Amino acid sequence: MELPKTVEATLDLLAAKNYVADRSLATALLLSLKLGRPLFLEGEPGTGKTEIAKVLAASLGRKLIRLQCYEGLDAAAAVYEWNYPRQMMEIRLAEAGGDSKTTLESEIFSERFLIRRPLLEALAPDPAGPPVLLIDELDRADEPFEAYLLEVLSDWQVTIPELGTVKAPAPPLTIVTSNRTREIHDALKRRCFYAWVDFPDAARELQIVRSKCPGVGEKLSRQVVGFVQKLRGEELFKQPGVAETLDWTNALVALDRIALDPATIDDTLGALLKYQDDIARIRGTTAMKLLQSVEETAA
Amino acid sequence: MSDGEGTLVENIVRFARLLRAAGIPVGPGRAIEAVRAVGAAGVASKSDLYWSLHATLVNRRDQREVFDQAFRMFWRDPKLLERAMSTLLPPSPVGDDKGEVEEPLRRVAEAFNTVDRAPRPVEQQEDEERFDAAMTFSERELLQKKDFEQMSADEIARAQHAMARLVSPFPMRRTRRHRPDKRGRRLDHRATIRAMLRSGGDMATLAFKAPRVEEPPLVVLLDISGSMERYARMLLHFLHLLATDRARLQVFLFGTRLTNVTRAMRQKDVDKALSRIAELVEDWSGGTRIGACLREFNWRWSRRSLARSPTVLLVTDGLDREAGDGLAVEAERLAKSCGRLVWLNPLLRYDRFEPKSLGIRAILPFVDEFRPVHNLDSLEALVEALGEAPRIRGRYVWRGMAA
Numbered sequence: 001m002e003l004p005k006t007v008e009a010t011l012d013l014l015a016a017k018n019y020v021a022d023r024s025l026a027t028a029l030l031l032s033l034k035l036g037r038p039l040f041l042e043g044e045p046g047t048g049k050t051e052i053a054k055v056l057a058a059s060l061g062r063k064l065i066r067l068q069c070y071e072g073l074d075a076a077a078a079v080y081e082w083n084y085p086r087q088m089m090e091i092r093l094a095e096a097g098g099d100s101k102t103t104l105e106s107e108i109f110s111e112r113f114l115i116r117r118p119l120l121e122a123l124a125p126d127p128a129g130p131p132v133l134l135i136d137e138l139d140r141a142d143e144p145f146e147a148y149l150l151e152v153l154s155d156w157q158v159t160i161p162e163l164g165t166v167k168a169p170a171p172p173l174t175i176v177t178s179n180r181t182r183e184i185h186d187a188l189k190r191r192c193f194y195a196w197v198d199f200p201d202a203a204r205e206l207q208i209v210r211s212k213c214p215g216v217g218e219k220l221s222r223q224v225v226g227f228v229q230k231l232r233g234e235e236l237f238k239q240p241g242v243a244e245t246l247d248w249t250n251a252l253v254a255l256d257r258i259a260l261d262p263a264t265i266d267d268t269l270g271a272l273l274k275y276q277d278d279i280a281r282i283r284g285t286t287a288m289k290l291l292q293s294v295e296e297t298a299a
Numbered sequence: 300m301s302d303g304e305g306t307l308v309e310n311i312v313r314f315a316r317l318l319r320a321a322g323i324p325v326g327p328g329r330a331i332e333a334v335r336a337v338g339a340a341g342v343a344s345k346s347d348l349y350w351s352l353h354a355t356l357v358n359r360r361d362q363r364e365v366f367d368q369a370f371r372m373f374w375r376d377p378k379l380l381e382r383a384m385s386t387l388l389p390p391s392p393v394g395d396d397k398g399e400v401e402e403p404l405r406r407v408a409e410a411f412n413t414v415d416r417a418p419r420p421v422e423q424q425e426d427e428e429r430f431d432a433a434m435t436f437s438e439r440e441l442l443q444k445k446d447f448e449q450m451s452a453d454e455i456a457r458a459q460h461a462m463a464r465l466v467s468p469f470p471m472r473r474t475r476r477h478r479p480d481k482r483g484r485r486l487d488h489r490a491t492i493r494a495m496l497r498s499g500g501d502m503a504t505l506a507f508k509a510p511r512v513e514e515p516p517l518v519v520l521l522d523i524s525g526s527m528e529r530y531a532r533m534l535l536h537f538l539h540l541l542a543t544d545r546a547r548l549q550v551f552l553f554g555t556r557l558t559n560v561t562r563a564m565r566q567k568d569v570d571k572a573l574s575r576i577a578e579l580v581e582d583w584s585g586g587t588r589i590g591a592c593l594r595e596f597n598w599r600w601s602r603r604s605l606a607r608s609p610t611v612l613l614v615t616d617g618l619d620r621e622a623g624d625g626l627a628v629e630a631e632r633l634a635k636s637c638g639r640l641v642w643l644n645p646l647l648r649y650d651r652f653e654p655k656s657l658g659i660r661a662i663l664p665f666v667d668e669f670r671p672v673h674n675l676d677s678l679e680a681l682v683e684a685l686g687e688a689p690r691i692r693g694r695y696v697w698r699g700m701a702a
Contacts, residue, residue: 071474071475071607072474072475072476074476074477076489082488082489082492084488084489084491084492087492088492088495091492091495091496104496105496108492108496139606140606142474142476144476180602180603181602181603181606182603182604182606182607183603235598237597237598237632277632
C-alpha cells in the first residue's frame, strides 16, 4: 500500500487496523514517513507505542522487524553475527580437502555464514517496500548501543569489516520507543521526530475500547472508561495505561459482568493497578466514591 | 658547543619541572623526550622550540593555557635561572603591578617561585625536600580530620583541592557487555575464528573475553537546608568533581522543595556550575521537609533516575521540620527502588550520637549504610565504599536499635 499523504489519510490508515490515534501523533507519524526519519515515541507504559509499529506494518503490508532492547545488547545481537560452528566446520573441511588459505579466507566471511540480526535485516531490500523497524524500549539498552544507533539511523548503513558496507536502498520506516526509565541522549533525539504519547481522553479511550473489545456492552464500556479516567486523577504511583483499561474490560467480560459494582471493582483492581500501595489506597471507599461520581456524570 | 647545549638541556629540564609544579603531569621520561625532540627539530626559532616542547610536554587540551604562560615567562629570559642561581634571589617573573592575577597565571607564578629556589647542592636539597614532605604530610593529616564546618577559607580551598585526588581512581562495576581479555572466562568466538584463519585452521588459539566495566551510576539527594549549609557547599564541590569525571551522576538538592541540578552540574567550570545551581535553587539554607521532598522524588523522578539500580546517596542530618511526618513510607519506597541506599549524615561525627529525632528514626530502618560525612577522611571512606559491590538487601542496623 502507498504511504499516506495527509494527516487524515494517516488517521484512516491507523483506524483501518483499529488504532485510534490523536492528531498530534498522526502528524508526527506522517512527517516521519514522508521525510524518511525515525519517529521517537515516548510515554507511559501501556499507551500503545509499540502497537503503532505493528499497525503500520500490517496496514501498509510491510514486514515488521522488531528489536527489543535490553541491558547488555550489543552489535552481535542487534546487527549481525557470524555462524561460528559452521565456519569452524568449513575450516576443518578445508583442512581435510587441502584447499588453499586464500579461498578459505574469502569463503569463510561470505553471506553464507552471516547471521542477520534485526538491524541488518531492516536494511536489506524488500520487494514489498522498506520494512517497518521497531526499536522497542530503547531506554533499556545502555549508552554504547545508543551511540551505535546514531550511525545506523542517520545514514542507514552498517559496516561489516569482512564484507564491506551494507546500505539500505530506502530507509526503513523506523519507530523508536522509550518508557523514559532514563533520558535518551539529545544526539539521538535530534535525528528523529518526537512525539509524546499521552493517556487518551475519555472520548478516544471509549473509541479504543469499542474497537478493541467488540463484545462489550455500551454501559459497561462507558463505566470502565469513566472509572479509569477518574482513577488517573487520583494520586497513584503508577497510573493505568490503555493496555490496562483493555485488560480490565476483558476481565470483566470474562466474569460476565454487564455493569460495574463496588465488589467487582475491588476483586479485579489488580488488572488496573500494579502496585500494592496503589491497590490498598483505592480499594474500598475510594473505589466506591469514584464509581459514584462516574454514575453521576453519566446520569 | 657542548657548553651551550648543556645549558639548553638544563633549561628544558627546568622548564619541565616548572610545568610539573604548575600542575601539568610531566615526568622525567617526558622531559628526556622533550630534550630529544628539541634536538631533532633544532631551535632555529622560538616558535620551533615552543611547538617541540608543546608536542612532548602537553597531552591535554586544557593544559595548553598553563603551558603557554609558563613558556612565555620562562623562555623570555632563558638565563633567568642561572642568574637566580648566582644571586639566590629569584627575580619575580610576574610583575606585582597587577593586583588581581587570573587563576592559571597564579598557578604558574606559584610554580615559578617554588622551582626557582632550586640552586642548592644536591644533598642539602634532598634534606629540605624530606623535611618539606613531612610538613605537608602532617598538615594534610590535620586537614583530613578537620570538620568542614570549622575550616578557614584557605583550608576549604585546600580541602577542595584534596578532593580532586579522591575522584579519579573511582572503582568500576561489571556490565553485561564484553571486551577481549586473555584471562577472561568466556570464549570469544569471533576472535578465535579470525585467529584460526590466520593459520589456515592448523592451530586453534582460543581467545577469551570478559565483562566490560563501567562507572556505577550514582544518584545524590543533597540536603541544602540551614543546618547543612557548610557541608552542602563542600559536597557540591565534591559532586562537581564527580560530575566532570563520570557521565552517570544525577544530583538533586532539597530543602523545602526538590530541585534537579544535574544539567547545571555538567558545566565544566566549577564556579559557573555552582552559580547556575544557585540560580536554580530557591530554598538555600531554609527549613527541611525531608518527607515531602522524598515523596516528590519518588513520584516524579524515581522511575527515570533509578532505572539501573544505582547507588543513592542521601545526604542529610535528618533534622526534619515536619518531624518525620510520612517520611518512613517514602524512605521505604526509595530504598526499594534503588540498588543501595547510603545515608550520609554529618551528625555522626559526634561520638555520642543517638538516633533520637523523629526524622532520623523514620529513615534509619531502610538504609543499607549509615556513614558520617564531615571531613576529608569520611569522604575518602565513602569513595572506597562506593566502589564495593552493593550488598544484597543487608539493611543497616543501628547499634541499640535492633532490639
